[in-house]
Amino acid sequence: xxxxxxxxxxxxxxxxxxxxxxxxxxxxxxxxxxxxxxxxxxxxxxxxxxxxxxxxxxxxxxxxxxxxxxxxxxxxxxxxxxxxxxxxxxxxxxxxxxxxxxxxxxxxxxxxxxxxxxxxxxxxxxxxxxxxxxxxxxxxxxxxxxxxxxxxxxxxxxxxxxxxxxxxxxxxxxxxxxxxxxxxxxxxxxxxxxxxxxxxxxxxxxxxxxxxxxxxxxxxxxxxxxxxxxxxx
Amino acid sequence: xxxxxxxxxxxxxxxxxxxxxxxxxxxxxxxxxxxxxxxxxxxxxxxxxxxxxxxxxxxxxxxxxxxxxxxxxxxxxxxxxxxxxxxxxxxxxxxxxxxxxxxxxxxxxxxxxxxxxxxxxxxxxxxxxxxxxxxxxxxxxxxxxxxxxxxxxxxxxxxxxxxxxxxxxxxxxxxxxxxxxxxxxxxxxxxxxxxxxxxxxxxxxxxxxxxxxxxxxxxxxxxxxxxxxxxxxxxxxxxxxxxxxxxxxxxxxxxxxxxxxxxxxxxxxxxxxxxxxxxxxxxx
Ligand SMILES: Nc1ncnc2c1ncn2[C@@H]1O[C@H](COP(=O)(O)OP(=O)(O)OP(=O)(O)O)[C@@H](O)[C@H]1O
Ligand SMILES: [Mg+2]
Numbered sequence: 001x002x003x004x005x006x007x008x009x010x011x012x013x014x015x016x017x018x019x020x021x022x023x024x025x026x027x028x029x030x031x032x033x034x035x036x037x038x039x040x041x042x043x044x045x046x047x048x049x050x051x052x053x054x055x056x057x058x059x060x061x062x063x064x065x066x067x068x069x070x071x072x073x074x075x076x077x078x079x080x081x082x083x084x085x086x087x088x089x090x091x092x093x094x095x096x097x098x099x100x101x102x103x104x105x106x107x108x109x110x111x112x113x114x115x116x117x118x119x120x121x122x123x124x125x126x127x128x129x130x131x132x133x134x135x136x137x138x139x140x141x142x143x144x145x146x147x148x149x150x151x152x153x154x155x156x157x158x159x160x161x162x163x164x165x166x167x168x169x170x171x172x173x174x175x176x177x178x179x180x181x182x183x184x185x186x187x188x189x190x191x192x193x194x195x196x197x198x199x200x201x202x203x204x205x206x207x208x209x210x211x212x213x214x215x216x217x218x219x220x221x222x223x224x225x226x227x228x229x230x231x232x233x
Numbered sequence: 234x235x236x237x238x239x240x241x242x243x244x245x246x247x248x249x250x251x252x253x254x255x256x257x258x259x260x261x262x263x264x265x266x267x268x269x270x271x272x273x274x275x276x277x278x279x280x281x282x283x284x285x286x287x288x289x290x291x292x293x294x295x296x297x298x299x300x301x302x303x304x305x306x307x308x309x310x311x312x313x314x315x316x317x318x319x320x321x322x323x324x325x326x327x328x329x330x331x332x333x334x335x336x337x338x339x340x341x342x343x344x345x346x347x348x349x350x351x352x353x354x355x356x357x358x359x360x361x362x363x364x365x366x367x368x369x370x371x372x373x374x375x376x377x378x379x380x381x382x383x384x385x386x387x388x389x390x391x392x393x394x395x396x397x398x399x400x401x402x403x404x405x406x407x408x409x410x411x412x413x414x415x416x417x418x419x420x421x422x423x424x425x426x427x428x429x430x431x432x433x434x435x436x437x438x439x440x441x442x443x444x445x446x447x448x449x450x451x452x453x454x455x456x457x458x459x460x461x462x463x464x465x466x467x468x469x470x471x472x473x474x475x476x477x478x479x480x481x482x483x484x485x486x487x488x489x490x491x492x493x494x495x496x497x498x499x500x501x502x503x504x505x506x507x508x509x510x511x512x513x514x515x516x517x
Contacts, residue, residue, distance in 0.1 A: 050411040069413025075405075084273055086404055087460035094401045098412040104394045130459030150412045 003028050003066045003154060003186055004049065009058035011041065011048045017056055018044055024205055024213040026188065028064055028153075031180050033201035034190045040208040042190045043076055046156055049188075066154060069098045072147030074140070076158035076190070086131050088142050092118055095149030114149055121145040121175065137168040144175070154186040155179065161193065169193075173200060237485060244484050252378045253371050257480050257494075258473050259385035260437045261446070264430050265472030266392045268451025269464055270403045270423060279317050279424070281444045282336035283431045286313045288440040289339030289346075291363050296350040303380055307432045313339075314428035318420060364441045371490070373436060381436065384429055391426055399423065400461055437476070438491030449498035450475070456502075456509030475501050 002025040010020040018041040026032055034042050047053050048060065051068045062068060072095065095117075096110040106114075118124060121141040126134065131142060140160060147155055160176065161169040177200055180187045191197050197204065204219040206212040212222055244250045271280055290309035294302030317332055347360060373381070392399070401409040402419045410416045434443045450468035458464045479494030 052407055052411055071411065073408070073411055075407060083455065084404060085269070085455050085459050085461055085464045090400065090461050091404065094397070094404060095412070097397065097401045097409065097414055100397070105397065
């Protein structure tokens with residue numbers, strides 16, 4: 001059953017369209033990869049899904065028990081100021097904010113959830129470290145753990161491996177795949193890494209001048225993949 | 234040493250000195266709490282602008298010959314805080330310009346009003362008091378003391394109740410918004426609390442030195458501590474300590490209260506800076 005449906009969606013900034021006529025749907029348990037050139041509007045699409053900006057026209061609906069504030073996400077660039085004093089624990093726990101509502105403090109279950117996700121992301125040794133003193137890969141895992149605290153249904157990842165070395169990249173992909181396969185979390189990932197996209201995802205959304213949405217097999221047969229793969233190299 | 238204690242206990246017999254110390258400690262506590270948020274959210278310029286607005290409001294109150302000017306000053310400052318936050322959200326540059334306009338404008342109009350309408354013989358003395366808060370903390374009426382105490386308690390309570398929300402909104406506003414936190418409301422709350430703190434702190438250090446009172450303890454604590462909680466606690470303790478030290482020194486040696494407190498804050502910052510350099514150097 002579809003968790004997320006986009007119909008004739010048009011998006012952009014200040015009324016200026018970047019993308020229009022976007023149609024796709026995401027089912028529970030899917031692993032959707034969004035590919036496209038720089039500036040094609042991938043991040044914009046993600047922001048629209050998250051409700052950080054409103055679509056210019058068209059419809060974006062969630063169903064199957066998913067509500068907008070139950071989507072965990074990993075931003076492409078964290079706008080965190082460089083010298084923000086925050087420990088790994090504080091950041092991961094802040095992902096539980098949406099289940100708090102107006103309650104001022106975190107309860108036991110939420111702290112437990114944060115602990116589990118820290119363990120899942122293999123961050124236990126770093127729990128009291130300061131975020132800004134971690135490496136890029138470690139920081140990504142902290143933010144992923146925070147995203148996991150915010151959801152057990154759907155994860156949005158905006159280029160989760162950019163800037164990571166091949167070994168850490170592979171590890172990151174393994175962690176994400178585990179979340180998708182083992183925990184049944186729907187994953188929507190933006191990536192420039194077409195090989196990985198084709199390896200892990202079961203659905204591909206290609207945006208740009210031409211838009212494609214379909215399964216991985218269909219994508220490989222379509223001409224759009226050939227052009228993009230060549231242009232990418 | 235004994236001489237100093239004698240002198241101090243003599244002063245402490247005066248109720249206004251005791252009031253001043255209590256109010257000073259409370260104001261120091263409040264002003265340090267939001268320091269981290271202010272520094273990291275780039276709200277510090279709003280804080281600075283608002284303190285000038287408070288000066289203008291004070292001038293209006295004194296022209297109107299109000300005996301208790303705090304409610305009016307509070308109202309005007311809170312309204313300006315909300316307005317500044319609104320304009321600041323549209324675009325960065327316009328926001329900055331708006332703050333500059335309002336703050337410098339408020340200073341000029343305030344001084345102009347005082348000049349035109351003041352009947353006091355010692356105008357520059359009055360202005361100096363408002364800007365640098367030289368004695369106002371010692372001349373608080375009992376009503377004002379109560380108002381300060383109540384407002385401080387409200388600020389501390391709001392901060393504790395919304396501590397986790399303030400952390401989320403400060404650390405990563407987009408994530409907070411995406412996961413359903415109404416960031417706009419909390420930004421508004423932060424702005425209002427800042428306005429209240431500024432009006433409170435004006436009594437202690439005067440409008441020109443407020444930013445120092447708010448920002449120095451947070452910056453000092455950030456030199457050494459690495460988590461939000463420890464930085465907040467440390468800056469609260471540090472701020473209270475420096476304020477007490479500054480007030481006692483100024484009472485004993487007759488220096489202006491506000492600048493002595495800020496001098497104590499600066500000294501603490503230097504100490505923390507050096508400690509931070511050493512501990513940072515040994516770890517790496
Ligand atoms: N805040 C903004 N205001 C106006 N235009 C914007 C804004 N952010 C992005 N854009 C424009 O929208 C278009 C799409 O940007 P977007 O960030 O969605 O691209 P992207 O597909 O994520 O690219 P990349 O692969 O580089 O991350 C770009 O042309 C960009 O210039
Ligand atoms: Mg992007």
